[in-house]
Amino acid sequence: MYKIRSKKVLGPGLKLMVVEAPEIAAKAQPGQFIILRENEYAERIPLTIADFDRQEGTITIIFQEVGRSTRDLGLLEAGDSILDFVGPLGKKSEIEDFGKVICVGGGVGVAPVYPITRALYEAGNHVVSIIGARNRELLILEEEMRKVSHQLVVMTDDGSYGEKGFVTDALRKILSQDTYARVIAIGPLVMMKAVSQVTKEFGVKTIVSLNPIMVDGTGMCGACRVEVGGETRFACVDGPEFDGHQVDWDLAQQRARMFLAQEKIADEARGGGCRCQK
Amino acid sequence: MSEVDGKRKVNKQPNKQPMPSQDPKVRIKNFSEVALGYTEEDAVIEAERCLNCKKAPCRQGCPVEIDIPAFIARIRERDFAGAIAKIKEKNNLPAICGRVCPQESQCEKYCLVGKKNEPVAIGRLERFVADYEMAHGGETVQKPASPTGKKVAIVGSGPAGLTAAADLCMMGHDVTVFEALHTPGGVLVYGIPEFRLPKEIVRREITNIEKMGVKIRTNMVIGKVLTVDELLQSGYHAVFIGTGAGLPYFMNIPGENYNGVYSANEFLTRSNLMKAYRFPEYITPIVVGKRVAVIGAGNVAMDAARTALRLGAEESYIVYRRSEKEMPARKEEIKHAHEEGVKFHLLTSPIEILADEEGKVRGMTCLRYELGEPDESGRRSPIPIEGSEFFMEVDTVVMAIGQGPNPLVPETTPDLEINRRGNIVADPETGKTSKPGVFAGGDIVTGAATVILAMGAGKKAARAINDYLATL
Ligand SMILES: Cc1cc2nc3c(=O)[nH]c(=O)nc-3n(C[C@H](O)[C@H](O)[C@H](O)COP(=O)(O)OP(=O)(O)OC[C@H]3O[C@@H](n4cnc5c(N)ncnc54)[C@H](O)[C@@H]3O)c2cc1C
Ligand code: SF4
Ligand code: FES
Numbered sequence: 001m002y003k004i005r006s007k008k009v010l011g012p013g014l015k016l017m018v019v020e021a022p023e024i025a026a027k028a029q030p031g032q033f034i035i036l037r038e039n040e041y042a043e044r045i046p047l048t049i050a051d052f053d054r055q056e057g058t059i060t061i062i063f064q065e066v067g068r069s070t071r072d073l074g075l076l077e078a079g080d081s082i083l084d085f086v087g088p089l090g091k092k093s094e095i096e097d098f099g100k101v102i103c104v105g106g107g108v109g110v111a112p113v114y115p116i117t118r119a120l121y122e123a124g125n126h127v128v129s130i131i132g133a134r135n136r137e138l139l140i141l142e143e144e145m146r147k148v149s150h151q152l153v154v155m156t157d158d159g160s161y162g163e164k165g166f167v168t169d170a171l172r173k174i175l176s177q178d179t180y181a182r183v184i185a186i187g188p189l190v191m192m193k194a195v196s197q198v199t200k201e202f203g204v205k206t207i208v209s210l211n212p213i214m215v216d217g218t219g220m221c222g223a224c225r226v227e228v229g230g231e232t233r234f235a236c237v238d239g240p241e242f243d244g245h246q247v248d249w250d251l252a253q254q255r256a257r258m259f260l261a262q263e264k265i266a267d268e269a270r271g272g273g274c275r276c277q278k
Numbered sequence: 279m280s281e282v283d284g285k286r287k288v289n290k291q292p293n294k295q296p297m298p299s300q301d302p303k304v305r306i307k308n309f310s311e312v313a314l315g316y317t318e319e320d321a322v323i324e325a326e327r328c329l330n331c332k333k334a335p336c337r338q339g340c341p342v343e344i345d346i347p348a349f350i351a352r353i354r355e356r357d358f359a360g361a362i363a364k365i366k367e368k369n370n371l372p373a374i375c376g377r378v379c380p381q382e383s384q385c386e387k388y389c390l391v392g393k394k395n396e397p398v399a400i401g402r403l404e405r406f407v408a409d410y411e412m413a414h415g416g417e418t419v420q421k422p423a424s425p426t427g428k429k430v431a432i433v434g435s436g437p438a439g440l441t442a443a444a445d446l447c448m449m450g451h452d453v454t455v456f457e458a459l460h461t462p463g464g465v466l467v468y469g470i471p472e473f474r475l476p477k478e479i480v481r482r483e484i485t486n487i488e489k490m491g492v493k494i495r496t497n498m499v500i501g502k503v504l505t506v507d508e509l510l511q512s513g514y515h516a517v518f519i520g521t522g523a524g525l526p527y528f529m530n531i532p533g534e535n536y537n538g539v540y541s542a543n544e545f546l547t548r549s550n551l552m553k554a555y556r557f558p559e560y561i562t563p564i565v566v567g568k569r570v571a572v573i574g575a576g577n578v579a580m581d582a583a584r585t586a587l588r589l590g591a592e593e594s595y596i597v598y599r600r601s602e603k604e605m606p607a608r609k610e611e612i613k614h615a616h617e618e619g620v621k622f623h624l625l626t627s628p629i630e631i632l633a634d635e636e637g638k639v640r641g642m643t644c645l646r647y648e649l650g651e652p653d654e655s656g657r658r659s660p661i662p663i664e665g666s667e668f669f670m671e672v673d674t675v676v677m678a679i680g681q682g683p684n685p686l687v688p689e690t691t692p693d694l695e696i697n698r699r700g701n702i703v704a705d706p707e708t709g710k711t712s713k714p715g716v717f718a719g720g721d722i723v724t725g726a727a728t729v730i731l732a733m734g735a736g737k738k739a740a741r742a743i744n745d746y747l748a749t750l
Contacts (some may be wrong), residue, residue: 010677023498023503023504027502034522037460041559041560041561042561043552043561044460044552044562068561069502069561083460084460084496084497085497086458086460086497086498086503087499087502087503087504088498088502089502089528091498133693147534147736157546205643213550215544215547215548215562216459216547217501218458218524218528218684218686219525219684219685219686220468220524220525220543220547220684221526221541221543221544221547222526222528222540222541222543222544223540223544225535227535232528232530232534232535237686251535251637254536254537254636254637255537257537257636258537258565259563259565261565262557262558262563262564263563265557265558265563266558266561266563268559269558269559269561
């Protein structure tokens with residue numbers, strides 16, 4: 001059992017939890033993820049590590065309630081426990097002094113981009129960050145990102161905060177003003193795809209972090225298959241980070257829809273009340 | 279039927295006492311166990327078929343050296359507790375082995391009765407006494423030798439790891455098993471379905487091992503949260519690696535990533551480990567269409583094809599490049615699959631998977647094969663027949679063409695020698711690897727094999743580790 005030390009509501013349906021997992025915290029690196037299973041009946045769901053504290057022995061996760069599993073998880077409070085919590089999984093981000101880099105985070109994707117941004121900043125890069133959300137209420141980690149960036153641009157789709165527009169609008173502007181060594185982008189698939197299209201025009205290497213459907217997260221099932229550069233890769237062990245210019249985005253989007261109908265049934269079956277009534 | 283032969287009664291019935299089983303029409307609608315097990319009467323009748331041979335040729339077929347005639351003799355005397363005690367001297371997982379061992383290619387293959395008639399049903403008898411013990415609450419937990427003060431880490435909780443753990447614990451060592459998944463058991467829990475091996479039985483056998491004193495830590499992916507070197511540095515005197523053959527192979531044909539194509543591992547893990555067959559009570563989903571094609575013909579393939587039927591598929595196919603004779607699955611599984619209505623498309627293999635505009639599988643282009651000369655495995659190799667392409671309409675495809683070793687541990691243990699297939703190189707008699715203090719056994723060494731071979735490797739390694747610890 002892994003105890004939730006604290007919980008914060010960051011916005012509507014957007015939650016942060018600090019979970020006690022000292023062994024994982026001792027090893028976690030930016031870019032890696034964990035898989036958790038809330039209880040006996042739950043799915044195993046992957047969540048990127050949003051932060052880790054080796055001294056405290058904690059892992060921070062941030063998630064948006066988008067379906068049955070994340071909604072159930074969101075009901076837990078500080079002091080409650082998560083049944084299974086395993087990690088750190090996946091390869092760590094490549095961190096070195098590249099020179100000038102751009103970190104892009106969209107929606108809840110700002111959470112995983114944060115530790116990478118911090119590591120790049122600490123490694124001596126000149127970091128320009130772009131974070132975006134649908135609206136002000138859904139924007140997260142602005143202060144944290146500001147502290148580890150030389151320049152921070154905030155975008156909202158509806159213009160309720162920062163500049164109005166998509167992260168790609170800001171990205172295009174920044175890329176046309178200066179040259180950058182690499183772009184790191186994490187967010188919804190459509191966003192990462194759009195970012196990759198823009199950076200391709202400018203010829204800037206782009207790293208994205210894929211979060212496909214997973215089961216075990218150790219390379220055992222192949223549920224997490226993605227195609228990169230025409231080759232099938234298992235995102236949980238070969239990734240989650242890949243070259244955005246090589247990813248087959250249409251396939252990734254297609255595979256994300258594999259269980260759409262079942263996810264709806266599971267969400268509806270949740271109903272109210274306790275399982276013993278079934 | 280029985281006649282008196284000297285003092286002993288020998289039953290000369292030519293066939294095995296039949297196994298009571300669920301009716302195929304009923305069982306394809308549930309996940310309960312297919313084979314119901316012998317009654318006491320069945321067991322005694324079957325035991326009376328054993329000739330109690332002096333040389334006991336059956337024993338040479340048993341990788342863990344069970345004294346087969348001795349336990350069968352006890353069944354004949356209705357000393358069921360004595361029978362199980364005899365088995366447990368050598369085998370800590372009898373309820374499992376009795377169910378899943380390929381006896382026809384092991385003990386029963388050598389049985390003298392089998393020369394003219396059906397061999398003695400050794401596996402069914404083993405299962406009977408193990409179940410008898412569980413049902414009568416008489417599970418005896420063996421008492422380990424006095425503590426040696428030596429610590430051993432076991433990586434992976436499949437049959438290899440569990441056997442090594444139990445034996446080392448009995449020898450008085452302090453044993454901890456590290457398992458990547460949330461439930462221990464390896465293939466026994468994530469791969470082999472409930473209708474063939476009830477998970478409750480696996481759980482009870484593992485609980486017995488824990489009661490002996492073995493500690494099991496789940497959610498520990500070695501190579502990630504801790505490396506083998508870190509285990510050795512943190513006080514473990516030896517490490518046994520039994521991480522299995524968990525890496526699913528695909529065919530590398532076009533269309534394999536469309537929605538509706540699973541590896542057998544994914545398909546079976548969703549259903550078994552995550553209990554998707556009880557969706558939405560358990561919320562891990564599984565999508566099974568109307569027509570399911572399983573590629574391959576081993577135990578894994580049979581399990582997938584039969585699981586598909588139980589999940590509601592109207593048609594379930596085994597698609598296999600060779601003929602019935604070469605199918606590697608246990609005979610009983612093939613028979614059960616036939617009974618349940620699984621259709622066999624033999625000498626057939628897909629060359630492409632096709633999908634609709636949403637990317638959902640709609641069928642496969644297949645090729646027909648004929649058999650040529652035997653290859654190095656001794657099986658006749660399939661040769662494609664030119665121009666034999668045809669379309670097979672299916673909406674789900676499960677790839678069950680084999681698994682390789684998971685590279686996580688080898689990749690993070692630099693001085694561990696592996697072969698070109700990625701298997702850990704280990705001495706078959708001792709499990710010794712190229713790295714001092716590190717032993718390995720089971721599928722990670724041999725490639726995908728069997729439960730009992732993995733257990734045999736765990737046993738041998740336990741002995742070698744015990745010897746090694748004595749030198750420290
Ligand atoms: C569907 C299916 C049906 C089968 N049917 C039969 C049958 O009827 N009869 C038979 O004899 N054999 C059968 N087999 C084969 C048999 O199950 C295997 O040969 C046997 O389980 C191998 O045992 P093992 O201990 O080597 O590995 P496994 O059972 O594979 O166990 C390995 C364990 O190690 C864990 N692990 C892997 N990597 C790590 C890591 N880095 N850190 C921590 N833990 C790790 C895995 O999660 C797993 O739990 C079947 C296999 C499958 C897949
Ligand atoms: S070979 Fe057959 S008949 Fe002889 S002891 Fe073994 S099981 Fe009994
Ligand atoms: S999640 Fe199973 S292999 Fe990646």
